[in-house]
Amino acid sequence: xxxxxxxxxxxxxxxxxxxxxxxxxxxxxxxxxxxxxxxxxxxxxxxxxxxxxxxxxxxxxxxxxxxxxxxxxxxxxxxxxxxxxxxxxxxxxxxxxxxxxxxxxxxxxxxxxxxxxxxxxxxxxxxxxxxxxxxxxxxxxxxxxxxxxxxxxxxxxxxxxxxxxxxxxxxxxxxxxxxxxxxxxxxxxxxxxxxxxxxxxxxxxxxxxxxxxxxxxxxxxxxxxxxxxxxx
Amino acid sequence: xxxxxxxxxxxxxxxxxxxxxxxxxxxxxxxxxxxxxxxxxxxxxxxxxxxxxxxxxxxxxxxxxxxxxxxxxxxxxxxxxxxxxxxxxxxxxxxxxxxxxxxxxxxxxxxxxxxxx
Numbered sequence: 001x002x003x004x005x006x007x008x009x010x011x012x013x014x015x016x017x018x019x020x021x022x023x024x025x026x027x028x029x030x031x032x033x034x035x036x037x038x039x040x041x042x043x044x045x046x047x048x049x050x051x052x053x054x055x056x057x058x059x060x061x062x063x064x065x066x067x068x069x070x071x072x073x074x075x076x077x078x079x080x081x082x083x084x085x086x087x088x089x090x091x092x093x094x095x096x097x098x099x100x101x102x103x104x105x106x107x108x109x110x111x112x113x114x115x116x117x118x119x120x121x122x123x124x125x126x127x128x129x130x131x132x133x134x135x136x137x138x139x140x141x142x143x144x145x146x147x148x149x150x151x152x153x154x155x156x157x158x159x160x161x162x163x164x165x166x167x168x169x170x171x172x173x174x175x176x177x178x179x180x181x182x183x184x185x186x187x188x189x190x191x192x193x194x195x196x197x198x199x200x201x202x203x204x205x206x207x208x209x210x211x212x213x214x215x216x217x218x219x220x221x222x223x224x225x226x227x228x229x230x231x232x
Numbered sequence: 233x234x235x236x237x238x239x240x241x242x243x244x245x246x247x248x249x250x251x252x253x254x255x256x257x258x259x260x261x262x263x264x265x266x267x268x269x270x271x272x273x274x275x276x277x278x279x280x281x282x283x284x285x286x287x288x289x290x291x292x293x294x295x296x297x298x299x300x301x302x303x304x305x306x307x308x309x310x311x312x313x314x315x316x317x318x319x320x321x322x323x324x325x326x327x328x329x330x331x332x333x334x335x336x337x338x339x340x341x342x343x344x345x346x347x348x349x
Contacts, residue, residue: 012299020295038294042301049305056306063299070296072240072289074261075247078268079286082279091341098337105332110325119317123310127321131329134300139259149303150310154322156301161326163294169327175334177341184334188326195294209290211333213262220257 006054012062019044033168038192039160070135070191077213080206087203088210091179098180099211102187103218106131107226124232126151129219130158133190136216144223155190162189163196178204186211236285239277243268 005011023037023044049059081088088095110127119127126146129137134155141151166185175181178201185193186208194212198205226232246267248260256263271277304311311318 016295016298020298038297038301041298042304045298045302046305049302056303059302060299063302066296067299069289071244071261072237073293073296075240075244075264075268076282076286076289078243078265078272079279079282080290081265081269082272085273091344093344094337094340097340098333101336102329102333106325106329109328110321113321113324114317117317117320119314119321123314123317127318127325130322131326134297135261136259139257143257147307147310150307152300153304153307154318156297157304158322158326159297160301161323162330165327166330169330170334173331173335175338177338179341180334180338183337184330187333188329191293192297195290198290198293213265216262217258220259 006058007061009062009065012059013065014062015045015048015059016041016063016066019048033164033196036160036164038156038163042156042160067134070133073191074133074135074212077209080202080209084203084206087179088207095179095183095207095210096214098183099187099214100218102131102184102211103215103222106188106215107219107223111232121232122147123150127154128223130154131162131188131190132216132219133212136220140220140223144227156192159189159192162193166193166196167200179207182207183211187215190215233284233288236282239282240264240268240285240289243271 020037020041023040026040027035027037049056107128110130111124114124114127125144126141128144128146129140129151132140132155134152137151137155138148141148162185166189167181170181170184175184182197182204185197190212194205194208197208244261244264247264250256251258251260251263268277272279
């Protein structure tokens with residue numbers, strides 16, 4: 001009976017929600033960015049599945065339902081963009097140039113480092129869109145020939161890292177403006193970074209949301225160009 | 233709430249449709265975001281219809297990434313075999329991107345506000 005239940009979407013959805021709520025609670029209580037709710041949830045769920053011997057594809061039946069909601073969430077980013085359109089339009093040049101530079105640097109540094117350290121072609125290509133939000137990164141990687149689910153996972157890990165260290169790192173290197181911080185974290189750490197920026201400042205969150213879309217677009221166009229350029 | 237969610241899905245569907253029929257490299261949801269922004273600016277869509285649904289999704293944005301992250305367990309062997317390039321590239325590149333984007337944007341932002349003054 002139990003194995004039958006585990007194979008239903010109800011299991012994956014409920015498990016994710018319960019673990020996420022507990023992780024959020026822990027985050028509020030401890031108040032340290034290191035217990036990032038996304039990262040804690042991922043680690044907990046993986047450990048639970050491993051310990052109980054439940055297969056990933058059984059979990060994914062429910063997980064995919066939550067993953068589906070990323071789609072309309074990306075569309076919903078138009079709302080904060082519209083609400084903050086005046087402040088964003090005033091800063092269109094720093095925003096566009098900042099995201100373009102970030103997108104270029106992201107591809108080159110991720111692929112370059114992996115290449116120098118002897119990564120296989122499969123890994124290098126899967127790393128290329130690591131700073132792009134999941135639904136866009138997957139469609140990019142399917143086109144260039146990486147491993148889509150691996151990219152999805154790397155994207156999420158990148159997002160967690162950016163959300164955990166991003167705002168603090170920016171302050172450390174002297175980036176204090178909310179727009180610049182939002183851009184930096186949104187470009188590097190897409191939706192998970194954006195979620196953290198929304199906690200800190202609405203404008204920074206809106207700009208980070210804009211960076212998700214624009215970085216996705218720029219990477220989509222830049223990557224094939226860079227690949228033919230380097231003959232990779 | 234239902235109206236907002238319906239609109240979001242409708243715009244995503246339009247985006248997916250256009251992306252496919254024109255064979256664009258832009259994913260449907262990003263196109264949907266652009267179309268919705270356009271519809272808001274042209275007052276075709278009232279922001280009030282969307283606020284509640286957008287708030288619900290965006291304030292829980294991080295949750296929707298959890299299942300994708302759990303997927304890492306399936307690639308444990310591949311990651312273990314190449315853990316060095318994967319971890320160094322992911323970590324260093326993330327910090328480099330934040331430094332370049334943040335520094336550059338802040339510099340441009342401050343020179344532009346100087347121009348205004």
